[in-house]
Amino acid sequence: MTMKWRGWVLATGALAISALAQAAPPSPAMLSNACAGCHGTNGGSYGPTMPSLANQSKEAIEVAMKKFKSGERSGSIMGRLAKGYSDAEITAMAEFFSKQKLHPTTQTLDKAKIAKGASLQEANCGRCHIEDGKEGKDDTPAMASQWLPYMQMQMADYLSGKRKMPEKMKEKVDPMSKEDLDALLHFYASVK
Amino acid sequence: MTLDRRSFLKLVGASAAGLPLIGRAAELMPKSGKRVVVIGGGYGGTIAAKYIRMADKSIEVVMIERNDHFVSCPFSNLYIGGVITDLNTLTIKYDKLAANHGVKVVQAEVTAIDPVAKVVTTSKGTITYDRLVVSPGIDFRLDEMKGYDAAAMEKMPHAWKAGPQTVLLRKQLVDMKDGGTVVMTVPLAPYRCPPGPYERASMIAHYLKKNKPKSKIVVLDGNPDITSKGPLFKKGWKDNYEGIIDYRPAKKVTEVDAKAMAVMVEGLEEVKGDVINVIPPQRAGQIAVAAGLVGDDKNWCPVNATTFESTKQAGIHVIGDACVAGAMPKSGYSANSEAKICATNVVALLNGKETTELSGINTCYSYITDKDAISVAGVYTVKEGKIIAVPNSGGVSPADFSATKIEAIYAESWLKNILTEMST
CATH class of the missing domain: 1.10.760.10 (Cytochrome c-like domain)
Incomplete structure (x- = not known):
């Protein structure tokens, strides 16, 4: 099946090239x-x-x-x-x-918030935001070294309902205070 | 001033016949392996140079730029309006492009291109190439703006190339008395940065409203209407600058009188101003004209829609404001995108590999106030040899201005990222 498909693509590709000196898609x-x-x-x-x-x-x-x-x-x-x-x-x-290498950001972050965020992450978020947010389960985004202002804007959208939270995330986020959430984001921003 | 076609051909002929050209400098840097020369260190040139090196380190890249730095036109209107106070935030240098990517930067003026011998002549010597990327930006069609000579530019700045002209226009606004009139002229499209004049009018109005409330700005637009983001600018002006911006469409200015501080609308109507910002009609940068790269319109450079290779001269690619890129506008982001497309295909051509079809983007923000911006965005593809916008994509900000605050914030990151791309 795969071979046949590939062969067909090659054949039509070759035709296109000879007919129009076409570029690759x-x-x-x-x-x-x-x-x-x-x-x-x-x-x-x-x-x-x-x-x-x-x-x-x-x-x-x-x-x-x-x-x-x-x-x-x-x-x-x-x-x-x-x-x-x-x-x-x-x-x-x-x-x-x-496939690109993690881009470590240099940001001004609050050390106390990072420490608080680290324990919150482990207790609440680590099952989906795995490896301290360096990776994500399924379609969970990686958070490590992401820009704090970007994450804060996204969190504001989640809290206002402008952006819809996944069910599992909502369960964890709902009981948290704004300070907790801010600490979490400081933690993710700090991970390199 | 302009090297016309005939004398250009003579020059080329002389060089091809091996006759020594008077004053021709010595070879600046002998070529050993494959070499691409890039002319221009702006939005297009820097990116072309960097991405060629990123794709193939075996290709030597020499970037020639007359200045040791580059000041961004995008965001320079905010300086004119006093929203930002330091041009340094809009300025890049080339040292990291050299250190990180091995781009060889030559600070020199390019005076001639010999497409047959594949030699660029600069103020420092000649440089040979295998392929040439020309990203010269724009120059002015001064023959269509009577009286607008170098002296007039110092009295009535264009500020359409960022740098000292930007500073001059800002200073004139600051020095103007309250109750004064600012006049701005907009050339017929196409010109560099379609929404630029209207953003500038907004920024000047922002400054006047805050600091000189009895003053106004008259916009004399040669076009029948605002050429980009029209309904959005009109709403922004109505909401913020009623009675400050006096927009007059279909008023093509063809003559200036720097002594009288006046401009003439097609010889019919004289408009006087205390500060006059003349944005003249434009064409591809002078070197592209001199090298015979412009098309039948004598203004802009037609190119192949896949490789950006000139259809006038083989082996020379033209990107950015100077080229005709179909639906892609003459913007900084377009130049960035075109440079990458061109770089990919220059590398392929040098290595005898198959070229890759274009996929491009434009994103462009314009400020209405210091805290409100609007945008236009587009995705581009090629159809039947022409660059077109992908159907049912792209477009402008919501008409109800629901996104202007956030877009003003995003625009700052846009600038940070695109200037970082160009300089690191």
């Missing part, structure tokens, strides 16, 4: 590099309100892009941009960014 790098003006080279962001995509989980990016595309997740320009890509292209970009 956009590669994962071609698609993803266009994002880097806002998200940083290879997805390593230096802008505190724009998330790093480097080393993010493939599934998390796919889910985010598809939600932007459908309008389920509100963004300012991300919805408009996500509509420009097919699901296959979204997967290619997600894979590209997931």
Whole structure:
């Protein structure tokens, strides 16, 4: 099955090249590099309100892009941009960014909050935000070294209902105070 | 001033025939392996240079730029409006591009391109190339703006290339008496940064409203209407600057009188101002014109939609404001995106590999006030050899201004990331 499919692609690809001297369809790098003006080279962001995509989980990016595309997740320009890509292209970009090295950020963080956040993370969030948030279960986003202002804006959207929390996350977040949540985000931002 | 086609051909002919050119400098850096020369260290050039090196370290990349730094046009309107007070936040240097990626940066003026011998002549000597990427930005069509010479530019700044001109326009606004009139002229499209003039009008109005409330700004637009984000700017002006911005469409300014501090609308109407910001009609940077890269319109450089290779001269690629990129606007982000597409394909062509089809993005924010911004975004693809916007994608901010506060915040990160990309 796979072989047949591959053979067909090769055959039609060769035809297209000989007929029109066509270029190859956009590669994962071609698609993803266009994002880097806002998200940083290879997805390593230096802008505190724009998330790093480097080393993010493939599934998390796919889910985010598809939600932007459908309008389920509100963004300012991300919805408009996500509509420009097919699901296959979204997967290619997600894979590209997931393979990039973690982008360690340098941020001014509160040490006490980091310590408090570390214990909160372990007790509440660690089952999905695994390895101190360096990885995520299924489509859970990696949080390590993410920009604090970006995470704070997302948390505000979750709390206002603008962005919908997954059920399991809601169970954990609901009983927490704003101070607890802020401590958690300081912790994630600190992980390198 | 302009090297016309005939004398250019003569020059090329002379060089191709091996005749020594008078004043031709010695070879600056002998070439051993594969080499790409990049002309221009702005939004396009820096990225092309960096991404070629990221893709293939065996290719030597020489970037030639006349200045030792670059000041971003995006956000320079905020400086003019007093929202930011330091141009350093908009300024990049090239040292890390050299250190991190091995880009060889040459600070020199390019005076000629010989597409046959594949030689660039600079004020410091000649440099040979295998492929050339030209990212020269814009120059002005001064023959279409009578009286707008170098002296007039010092009295009526264009501030359409960021740097001293930006500082000058800001200073004139600060020095203007309350009750004064600012006049701004907008050229017919296409020109660098379609929403730029309207953002500038907003930023000047923001300054006047706060500091000189009896003053106003008259916008003389050569176009029949606002050329980008029109309904959004109109709403922003109505909400914030009623009675301050006097927008007059279809008023093409063709002449200036720097002594009288006046501009002429097609010889019919004279408009006087205390501060006059003349944004002249534009074309590709002078070197692209001199090298015969502009098309039939004599202004902009037609290119292949996959490789950005000039359709006028083989082996030379043109990116950024200077090129004709179909649906991609003349913006900093477009130049960034085009540079990466071009870099990928320059590397492929040098290595005899298959080229890759374009996928590009533009994102562009414009400030209305110090805390409100609007945006336009687009995704681009190629159809039948032309760059088009992907159907049913892209577009502008919500019409109800529900996102202006957050977009003003996002825009700051946009700037931080894109300037970091260009300089590290």
